[in-house]
Amino acid sequence: MAVVKMQKIGICGKKEYRQEMLLTLQDLAVMEMNFRDIDDIDDPYLKKTDTKNASLKYDKRAESFDRVLALLAEYAPEKKAGLSFFADKKTVTREDMDRAAEERHKYNKYAEKILDAEKAINDSKGIIQKLNNQKAALGPWESLDVPMDLKGTKKVKLLLGTFPRTISHDEVYALAAKDMPEPAAVDVNVISVSGGQTNVSVMCLRQERSLVEDNLRAGGFARVSSPVAGIPSEVILSIDRDILSEEEKIEEKKKEIGAFADQRDDFRLMSDYYRDRAERYRVLGEIPQSGNAFFLEGWVPYDKAEPLKRLLTERFGAYVEMEETKDTDDEPTILKNNAFSESVEGVLESYGLPKHKKADPTFIMSIFYVIFFGMMFSDAGYGILMFLLSFIVLKKKKSLNEGTKKMFKLFMWCGISTAFWGFMYGGFFGDAIDVVAKTFFGYTGETPILKPLWFEPLKNPMRLLVWCMLFGLIHLFFGLGIKGYEYLKEKDIKGFICDILSWYMFITGLVLMLLPSDLFSSIAGASFDFSGLKAIHTPALIITLAGLLIILFMQERGAKNWVLRVLLGAYDIYGVTGWLSDVLSYSRLLALGLATGVIANVINMMASMMGNSVPGIIIFILVFVLGHTLNFGINALGAYVHTNRLQFVEFFGKFYEGGGRPFKAFKTKHKYIEIKEEM
Amino acid sequence: MSLGMVLALVGAVAATALAGIGSAWGVGLAGQAAAGVVSEDPEQFAKVLILQLLPGTQGIYGLLVTFITLSQIGILGGETITDTHTGLMYLLGCLPIALVGLASAYHQGRTSVASIGIVAKKPDQFGKAMLFPAMVETYAILALLVSILVITNIR
Numbered sequence: 001m002a003v004v005k006m007q008k009i010g011i012c013g014k015k016e017y018r019q020e021m022l023l024t025l026q027d028l029a030v031m032e033m034n035f036r037d038i039d040d041i042d043d044p045y046l047k048k049t050d051t052k053n054a055s056l057k058y059d060k061r062a063e064s065f066d067r068v069l070a071l072l073a074e075y076a077p078e079k080k081a082g083l084s085f086f087a088d089k090k091t092v093t094r095e096d097m098d099r100a101a102e103e104r105h106k107y108n109k110y111a112e113k114i115l116d117a118e119k120a121i122n123d124s125k126g127i128i129q130k131l132n133n134q135k136a137a138l139g140p141w142e143s144l145d146v147p148m149d150l151k152g153t154k155k156v157k158l159l160l161g162t163f164p165r166t167i168s169h170d171e172v173y174a175l176a177a178k179d180m181p182e183p184a185a186v187d188v189n190v191i192s193v194s195g196g197q198t199n200v201s202v203m204c205l206r207q208e209r210s211l212v213e214d215n216l217r218a219g220g221f222a223r224v225s226s227p228v229a230g231i232p233s234e235v236i237l238s239i240d241r242d243i244l245s246e247e248e249k250i251e252e253k254k255k256e257i258g259a260f261a262d263q264r265d266d267f268r269l270m271s272d273y274y275r276d277r278a279e280r281y282r283v284l285g286e287i288p289q290s291g292n293a294f295f296l297e298g299w300v301p302y303d304k305a306e307p308l309k310r311l312l313t314e315r316f317g318a319y320v321e322m323e324e325t326k327d328t329d330d331e332p333t334i335l336k337n338n339a340f341s342e343s344v345e346g347v348l349e350s351y352g353l354p355k356h357k358k359a360d361p362t363f364i365m366s367i368f369y370v371i372f373f374g375m376m377f378s379d380a381g382y383g384i385l386m387f388l389l390s391f392i393v394l395k396k397k398k399s400l401n402e403g404t405k406k407m408f409k410l411f412m413w414c415g416i417s418t419a420f421w422g423f424m425y426g427g428f429f430g431d432a433i434d435v436v437a438k439t440f441f442g443y444t445g446e447t448p449i450l451k452p453l454w455f456e457p458l459k460n461p462m463r464l465l466v467w468c469m470l471f472g473l474i475h476l477f478f479g480l481g482i483k484g485y486e487y488l489k490e491k492d493i494k495g496f497i498c499d500i501l502s503w504y505m506f507i508t509g510l511v512l513m514l515l516p517s518d519l520f521s522s523i524a525g526a527s528f529d530f531s532g533l534k535a536i537h538t539p540a541l542i543i544t545l546a547g548l549l550i551i552l553f554m555q556e557r558g559a560k561n562w563v564l565r566v567l568l569g570a571y572d573i574y575g576v577t578g579w580l581s582d583v584l585s586y587s588r589l590l591a592l593g594l595a596t597g598v599i600a601n602v603i604n605m606m607a608s609m610m611g612n613s614v615p616g617i618i619i620f621i622l623v624f625v626l627g628h629t630l631n632f633g634i635n636a637l638g639a640y641v642h643t644n645r646l647q648f649v650e651f652f653g654k655f656y657e658g659g660g661r662p663f664k665a666f667k668t669k670h671k672y673i674e675i676k677e678e679m
Numbered sequence: 680m681s682l683g684m685v686l687a688l689v690g691a692v693a694a695t696a697l698a699g700i701g702s703a704w705g706v707g708l709a710g711q712a713a714a715g716v717v718s719e720d721p722e723q724f725a726k727v728l729i730l731q732l733l734p735g736t737q738g739i740y741g742l743l744v745t746f747i748t749l750s751q752i753g754i755l756g757g758e759t760i761t762d763t764h765t766g767l768m769y770l771l772g773c774l775p776i777a778l779v780g781l782a783s784a785y786h787q788g789r790t791s792v793a794s795i796g797i798v799a800k801k802p803d804q805f806g807k808a809m810l811f812p813a814m815v816e817t818y819a820i821l822a823l824l825v826s827i828l829v830i831t832n833i834r
Contacts, residue, residue, distance in 0.1 A: 458747070
């Protein structure tokens with residue numbers, strides 16, 4: 001349980017090695033780079049190189065390989081088996097990576113080809129879209145048997161056009177032949193009626209053309225604005241041929257892309273290769289360089305500093321300097337804990353990491369976290385299920401990222417604790433054992449068959465409530481204790497006595513006085529007998545008063561004015577109500593524990609309603625599986641949220657500040673692969 | 680059926696009905712916000728789903744109290760109520776989770792909406808965002824506790 005000690009180091013290296021050295025540092029991932037503004041360095045020989053373009057270029061390359069992979073996934077899907085919920089990264093060796101990097105130009109060509117093919121596909125899709133539009137526009141004219149751009153013959157004029165309404169042949173004729181002697185030399189053909197529009201062809205003599213056209217226009221007629229060349233039905237046929245050929249082109253290009261499916265793994269490598277390279281160039285752009293040398297500055301875990309120094313000196317002839325840490329330095333935080341406790345580091349991180357010189361509460365937190373989670377979830381069946389699920393995920397998915405792995409480890413421990421509390425309370429999928437025995441095996445003996453190791457919460461909730469509060473008090477005392485530890489570490493004995501010990505005395509005394517009182521025994525019922533504690537009533541009173549007086553006079557040591565000091569002290573004593581509400585808050589351990597058990601019982605009862613018959617058994621299995629899945633989900637969520645809350649609000653409220661900055665190493669940020677380092 | 684029995688049933692039904700209304704309301708509010716976030720950033724799905732579900736617990740607490748009551752008043756077990764007084768006591772015992780469940784689930788839903796906003800802007804602050812709705816739930820838990828204590832101690 002500790003915050004790892006950090007060492008600030010400065011590196012001066014020869015410029016010719018800068019690429020190799022950055023590559024090494026990136027692979028080791030032990031150093032956080034500390035960049036300074038070039039103006040702050042104030043040295044005429046040092047300059048920063050602009051590498052934005054290079055890093056941007058490589059980012060683009062990485063993205064183009066990502067795109068290539070997405071295309072491959074679309075046109076030549078990979079066969080996947082089993083758990084694909086968490087993306088697994090492929091493990092490769094450094095040699096694989098180097099070999100692929102050697103041939104990067106080849107892969108870049110491939111990528112270009114694939115992306116060109118994609119462009120061609122998109123172009124073809126665009127053309128098809130356009131052709132379809134043309135086809136749709138021609139549709140209404142399909143039965144016209146002359147070319148649409150036909151102007152007419154020597155004597156006769158052909159007018160093609162549309163009325164924006166439904167109109168019959170005779171109406172059109174009447175419209176066209178207006179003011180003309182009967183029988184007018186007008187021939188009308190209604191080609192089609194669709195979507196509230198009427199498409200017509202009208203033939204008339206050339207000399208009467210303007211009259212007819214004016215007549216028609218008055219009736220809402222509009223000529224076809226851009227007639228196609230040729231007979232519509234033939235044009236449509238040729239459009240269909242074009243569409244078919246474009247579709248063939250698309251299929252061809254898809255096959256072309258699909259042919260690269262075997263190179264998928266190499267493309268993954270290349271994507272990550274360029275991602276690393278872009279990252280290196282980003283760093284390169286931030287470091288000050290002179291004509292022959294470059295300078296790096298940053299944080300390294302203390303125990304890694306010496307080996308790193310040796311490595312850089314030997315391999316690259318660099319000069320490495322260990323620098324003193326100043327108080328103003330913004331030191332990054334890494335936590336180091338045992339295999340069990342590190343599983344809650346993620347939870348701590350989501351609240352905020354501890355600052356340097358502050359205590360790391362992970363160890364104590366991890367113990368209470370697992371216990372409290374178990375008490376709230378509290379079902380042996382659910383616990384075993386949770387343990388198995390987490391265990392399988394951890395076994396199957398080797399290359400989960402660090403944070404996810406820790407989370408599953410935490411769930412695994414919480415599963416064990418849940419199973420433990422389940423047996424303590426006598427819950428295994430609620431009362432499933434009893435229900436099954438009674439419904440399907442005609443069991444009539446005494447229940448429950450699975451006896452609780454401790455007691456059944458629903459039978460005596462008051463008793464469990466008192467226990468929950470006791471656990472809470474212990475939890476809070478540990479929190480206060482960590483603050484006391486920080487005081488002692490800084491050799492602030494006075495502070496320890498006034499701020500920590502005083503509260504221990506005050507609260508412990510109060511509890512000891514309260515326990516044997518009539519008030520308490522009437523609350524707790526007959527399950528507790530603390531009357532023996534009556535004997536120590538006087539010492540308890542003395543402890544309480546002593547604690548009270550220390551708080552009253554000493555807690556606000558900073559205040560010079562004694563009147564003010566005592567008044568503020570009195571206000572601090574009012575803080576005991578905070579303790580009361582904090583302790584009461586642990587009643588959620590009981591409430592959520594009951595919720596899991598009772599809802600599970602309800603599900604079992606509903607499942608067994610159809611009795612012992614074939615449909616009964618089918619219904620039982622269905623309701624049982626569905627119901628318990630639901631209950632598992634909602635109560636696991638509840639337990640998780642409220643365990644976090646007990647840690648963050650009640651426990652951390654007593655001592656913890658957070659505000660530490662997480663250590664961000666300069667490292668590879670791989671999306672697809674993981675490099676196995678060979679030492 | 681005695682008046683007492685009716686009163687007890689009214690209480691039992693109210694516990695699930697009112698707390699359930701609150702939860703449906705709260706989860707609904709939070710769900711709209713969550714869907715909005717996912718439409719912009721699908722990766723936040725798991726986080727906003729957890730936040731959406733937080734106001735759902737009150738309905739479960741209501742169901743819990745209903746079940747305990749039913750198993751004591753002769754519907755799913757226990758003895759039938761014959762006098763009005765006992766029935767009234769059950770009704771009163773159900774009230775805390777019914778009323779507090781309704782109000783707290785609604786307000787927890789609104790707090791969840793705000794917390795989903797945090798996740799949308801700063802996904803790494805999920806731990807803190809989760810805490811705000813959990814604070815509201817405290818009162819539903821206290822009400823649940825009182826309801827359980829009353830009902831299990833009436834007879």
